[in-house]
């Protein structure tokens with residue numbers, strides 16, 4: 001692999017052994033993939049930092065890196081963790097078991113990341129952070145977290161492969177990644193067009209559309225998608241589903257993706273409204289859930305405001321409703337309406353920052369969850385929970401009336 005003089009210097013340990021080690025890993029991965037060189041990155045996003053995912057072993061590795069002087073070389077945001085860092089017990093009201101050992105282990109991870117200079121945003125939607133949205137389209141970044149990767153490539157026009165958490169961290173520490181895959185123009189050109197017939201898709205239908213495309217798409221090039229996604233939630237849920245159910249890193253969405261698609265795709269596939277309804281039928285709620293989960297990926301303040309409007313005048317909800325979002329959106333919510341969180345919690349709605357039901361120690365086999373997120377359905381079902389899918393307006397009705 002071609003390396004610049006500066007990269008040679010880093011590898012020789014002139015900027016510390018931790019940085020040299022991180023760059024050696026990036027170079028090794030790049031060489032294994034056949035990358036000819038490295039590329040500077042403007043930003044990194046590190047996933048896989050929940051104590052439930054990486055445990056004491058992961059915490060010790062991060063502490064070791066931090067103590068050896070590892071520091072991020074570019075602005076770096078991080079994914080949600082196992083609890084709300086400002087109110088660790090809040091998800092216990094939804095049935096999560098946050099033990100003192102869990103809090104201690106998670107704090108070690110957060111402490112190590114803080115010492116390395118990461119911005120403890122604790123959100124899987126870094127793409128809503130104004131500084132991140134300000135990165136010029138076409139820039140290379142190194143992101144973990146599949147929904148964020150899909151959003152970066154497909155909506156912001158940034159360039160990132162699907163990095164695992166450790167590789168995203170190595171890229172953060174060196175400010176570089178291997179020049180391969182989604183960083184190359186030709187790998188971003190779609191070949192297959194998916195023409196979605198029927199009306200405007202809410203987020204539940206957008207999620208099953210993501211599943212259909214992810215599980216039937218041939219090849220690694222991004223699909224070209226012609227669909228009428230109703231709003232930002234539908235866009236987010238479509239991309240999150242595509243990332244959860246398959247291995248794609250990008251979708252070319254007509255009218256959304258800044259890059260120009262080819263005029264004549266090599267193949268055209270039609271997805272009918274009936275295809276979507278039949279797929280959604282598999283997931284429709286059939287009984288009153290124990291928990292209703294909104295905010296995978298993390299909700300925006302406007303989603304919570306919409307939920308509050310839908311629940312207005314309803315009294316207490318029958319199922320526990322959990323909404324997860326970033327600290328930033330939480331603050332925006334309070335700034336827009338200082339009473340909204342108190343009002344919702346009096347109705348039985350639990351609002352948690354920094355975390356979600358998938359990365360927290362929540363639920364057990366058989367727990368019934370209803371959600372508007374295909375991605376949440378995908379992961380909670382893997383843990384043996386009985387998960388159903390419906391758009392927000394239906395979830396609000398179920399919360400009040402049951403099924």
Ligand code: F3S
Pocket residue numbers: 079080124147240295296297298324355356357358359375376379
């Ligand atoms: Fe985010 Fe948790 Fe879903 S990290 S994308 S809310 S699984």
